Amino acid sequence: METTDEEFHNHFEKHYSALIEFLKISWQKRRNFIIIVIFPLLFLSFYFAFMASDQYESEAHFVVRSDGQNAMPATGLTQMMGALGSSGGSQTEGVSVNDYLQSHDVVAKLQSQLNLVAMFRRPEADIFSRLWFPAPTPEMLLKYYLKHVKVKYETETGITNINVRAFRPKDAYLLAETLLKLGEKRVNDMNKRRYDSAVGIAKTQLEQAEDKIAEIQLAITHFRRGDQDLDPRITGETQIKLVSQLTAQLEQARAQFDSMKETISPESPQYIALKRQVVSLEAVVNKQRNLMTSGHASMVTGLGSYEELRIRQEFAAKRYESAAASLVKASETAMRQKLFIIRVVEPNMPVKSTYPKPIVTIAGTALVLMLIYAIGWLIIAGTREHAA
Numbered sequence: 001m002e003t004t005d006e007e008f009h010n011h012f013e014k015h016y017s018a019l020i021e022f023l024k025i026s027w028q029k030r031r032n033f034i035i036i037v038i039f040p041l042l043f044l045s046f047y048f049a050f051m052a053s054d055q056y057e058s059e060a061h062f063v064v065r066s067d068g069q070n071a072m073p074a075t076g077l078t079q080m081m082g083a084l085g086s087s088g089g090s091q092t093e094g095v096s097v098n099d100y101l102q103s104h105d106v107v108a109k110l111q112s113q114l115n116l117v118a119m120f121r122r123p124e125a126d127i128f129s130r131l132w133f134p135a136p137t138p139e140m141l142l143k144y145y146l147k148h149v150k151v152k153y154e155t156e157t158g159i160t161n162i163n164v165r166a167f168r169p170k171d172a173y174l175l176a177e178t179l180l181k182l183g184e185k186r187v188n189d190m191n192k193r194r195y196d197s198a199v200g201i202a203k204t205q206l207e208q209a210e211d212k213i214a215e216i217q218l219a220i221t222h223f224r225r226g227d228q229d230l231d232p233r234i235t236g237e238t239q240i241k242l243v244s245q246l247t248a249q250l251e252q253a254r255a256q257f258d259s260m261k262e263t264i265s266p267e268s269p270q271y272i273a274l275k276r277q278v279v280s281l282e283a284v285v286n287k288q289r290n291l292m293t294s295g296h297a298s299m300v301t302g303l304g305s306y307e308e309l310r311i312r313q314e315f316a317a318k319r320y321e322s323a324a325a326s327l328v329k330a331s332e333t334a335m336r337q338k339l340f341i342i343r344v345v346e347p348n349m350p351v352k353s354t355y356p357k358p359i360v361t362i363a364g365t366a367l368v369l370m371l372i373y374a375i376g377w378l379i380i381a382g383t384r385e386h387a388a
Helices: 005-050 076-085 087-100 104-114 138-148 169-227 232-261 269-293 299-336 358-387
Strands: 056-066 149-153 159-166 339-345
Touching: 005 358, 056 087, 056 169, 087 149, 087 159, 087 169, 104 138, 104 169, 138 149, 138 159, 149 169, 159 169, 169 299, 169 339, 232 269
Parallel strands: none
Antiparallel strands: 056 159, 056 339, 149 159
């Protein structure tokens, strides 16, 4: 038997009235629960179903190592000794790179290289997920950036994990790749500063030693030109030999003269000639001795000044050798301590969106809202009971 329009209309009104009555009763009895729990969940479900935009995630891993550090994982006693001996330096550098990738400096570089604001304001991004302001302040941009870029340093392994979320797959990949390049540049800058600091002092000392050697060599040259003597030591040795020979001749002549006094007349030509020879040798010996020891221009004074310059030259040469060895050692140490980034996992080009996660978000929100409602209900019930 077919249902007439009037019967269908009456049937619909009956069920509609029952539904309205049920809603009124539910509103009266569960008004607080509906406002606190149901309405937010309905709005959240509507947002995820019709408004939420897809977000794509790119991930990369890297580790900071030095040339003097074994890049392979250690086990047992080797791992323990490595942790005690060499993990401190690379761990500090790894943490510093981690901190740098979450700083204003990186955000400014990303903005200049990739137009970070445009990436976070793509047309497909929904109003709740996108960056609201077209010209945000650096603080606002950094805050939004840190919501989409997560950099985590694993202290046990020394690996830094980078997770980047963007509204386009290519944007996420470019952000992760650029962050890796910025981290590598940061490590290179630290290497340069460390090398300049370690080697710069040794270079300065070597240059000072070179200048000192040149200064002393110039003083020796001036001394030789002034005294017209290439090597006063050799000249002094020659002069001493000459004085010794002249003194021997003088003593021999004196001995002959003394023996001749007793046998030959003072007026004898032989006697007079020998006497003149003794007097002449005495004059020559005295002159040569005075040349060696007397006056400011004496050979002893010149030899003393020359020896002083020679001692200063030897000391400067030793200082130069020491500075050169220090420079080589500082360079080798700096090279051994040179840091570099090893890419453990390259950035991936995402294919499927991983955010948002509606089921997890709605379930977590429902749990929190129900917990808030339960706490509020207990507080109100306790207050009423206490008042009664």
